[in-house]
Amino acid sequence: MEALLGHIVNISEKKIVAMTQNDLLNVSYPSLDVARNEMTKLLSERREDYSLPRPLYNDPYLFRIDVEEIFQKEWLFVGxxxxxxxxxxxxxxxxxxxxxxxxxxxxxxxxxxxxxxxxxxxxxxxxxxxxxxxxxxxxxxxxxxxxxxxxxxxxxxxxxxxxxxxxxxxxxxxxxGGFIFICLGDEEPDSNFDEFLATLEEYMAPYDVENTKLAVESNMYEKANWKLVIENNRECYHCAGSHPELLNTLLEWDDTTDPRATPEFLAYCERMANEWDAENIPHEHKSFGPRNRLVRMPLKEGTQVMTIDGSQGSDKLLGRIQNRSLGSLRILHLPNSWNHMQSDHFIVFRVLPISAQETMVTTKWFVHKDAVEGVDYNTDQLRQVWDATNDQDRILGEENQRGINSLSYEPGPYSKTYEFGVIDFLNWYSERIQENLNK
The missing domain is CATH 2.102.10.10 (Rieske [2Fe-2S] iron-sulphur domain)
Structure with missing residues (x-):
């Protein structure tokens, strides 16, 4: 897998090297300065509720700007x-x-x-x-x-x-809260990041992360732009048609503010909130702009964690948690992470760009540090749902990329009901790129 990292794009003002065949087909600008001006123009003129113009998904010059203005300046989740x-x-x-x-x-x-x-x-x-x-x-x-x-x-x-x-x-x-974030830039971005970190510390306290261990990890190479990977994660419009394993336990609603939420779902959330309160588990929805969010959500009734049948993933519960049917604390951190914290194990996801049309998605599963593999948990059981889901998403992302590469592609409309998370992500991305370019 590390050999694949050799495909990373390396672009100078007048020279492009180590590029994939797809990259060579999508060079649109004679220099990086021209590309920066075009990036600003494309983002300032884009339709807010539509997908991005084609070059923002496949042009290597614009990818370099993504790297310089997002991945070299923003806080990134690493482990x-x-x-x-x-x-x-x-x-x-x-x-x-x-x-x-x-x-x-x-x-x-x-x-x-x-x-x-x-x-x-x-x-x-x-x-x-x-x-x-x-x-x-x-x-x-x-x-x-x-x-x-x-x-x-x-x-x-x-x-x-x-x-x-x-x-x-x-x-x-x-x-x-056990999360590690790094920033490659000279200046610290995002003035409210410390407020998010304080809340993250509070919400992660029940899991006692220092007394967990890495059970297993996977690294998946995806032939798609990193933004398509994040876009795919920010909506469940596609879930019913693509993720049967995931939907054994996951409720499709984003949270209690989801415009699709039914009265039955809201009543279920209220019942679960009473259980969370009884165990002193933080659960109030917390958002810090579109970039960072924490929301505790129940899983399907009768299930405990995200295993193929919803049964326990490990004999040992995490931290001070007592209720196996705790649901999932969902944590979003743009530009490169989403996470699911559950009663007996948790799962973290990290997205890192490789080239304009290549991305590495890393998934890690954690259990109690005293849990014994083969006795208290089985790694194949832990991985089954998300290995399937990740591969399904990889195929979706790669086919999305292939379609966008077509000369016939033009930005299409997002559903404000089903894809509001995608809209929020692209609004954040557009604002950060433009702000950083103008500094």
Whole structure:
């Protein structure tokens, strides 16, 4: 799978390299400056309740602008703190040719750095995850501690070499409720992000994430623009025709404010709210603009978690949770994550762009840290629903991309009833791109 990352687009002002065949068919602009002007024009003139113009889904120059103005400037979800429980535990992630490592420090804090040696730029941590005493570059053995300080560069660098000025380049990192977010930009975006983090901390407290562990993960390569992946997630208009496994347990309504919500559904939510209150489980709908949202939703009556038959996924409940039929805490974080927190396991999703028409979707399942695989839980059972759903969505996204590539494509209307989540996402995307371009 890592070999696929070699297809990432690398675009300079006058040269385009390492591009896919589809990318080569969709180069529309003679330079990046022209593309920036066209991006502003396309977004300012777009019809708000319609899909985007074709180049925004397939042009490599506009993809580079997406990377620079969204993925290199906004807060991105990368993983969970329980993936790195002890000093020296780390995982790596690559964000459109920007390798990053996330590591647990000796003081318990989570640090993030550009995974690039300050000597000649080689990647330092080559594995997806691991444990180290110090961070040692495999090329010339320059050595850093988990705070990013350079400890060793060898006598070959000479007496005048300044060790202190050659530490690892830090990446901004924030954690809350067990979630890890990073920002590659020089400035922190989104002034209300800390308010979201405080609420996330409160709503995740019942799950005690520090006492969970990663049970299994998958990485799915999708031949579609990253926005199509997010758009697909932000509506369930397609669910009845595409996701039989998911709909064994999932209720299609987005939340209690969904215009499609029936009186029976609202009454069920009220009954569940009383159960949540009795267990002191936060459940009030919280939104922070279109970007961040938390909403607790019941699953279908008679089901417990998102397994194929709705039965338990693990013998061990999470944190202080007592009710197996707790439903799902749905957490949205744009531009790259949605999540489902349940009574005995939780599932997190991460979307990262590769090229104008390629995306990596990572799914991770977490259980109680004391749960024993094959005794308390079975990974195949945990994965079954979302493996099927992810692959179904991959096919939908890839066919969507192929259709958009057609010269006959033109933006089509969204349903304000079924696809309001997509409208919200594209409004957020359009506003952020334009704001960042104008800074």
């Amino acid at each position: 969970m703190t329980s993936e790195i429980p002890s000093k020296g535990d780390y995982f790596t992630v690559e964000i459109a040719q920007n390798p990053v490592l996330v590591v647990r420090d000796a003081d318990g804090s989570v640090n993030a750095f550009h995974n690039t040696c300050r000597h000649r730029g080689s990647r330092i941590c080559l594995e997806h995850r691991g444990k180290v005493a110090n961070l040692v570059c495999p090329y010339h053995q320059w050595t850093y501690n988990t705070k990013g300080n350079l400890l060793f560069a060898g006598t070959e660098m000479g007496d005048e070499f300044d060790m202190k000025s050659h530490g690892l380049r830090p990446v901004k990192v924030k954690t809350a």
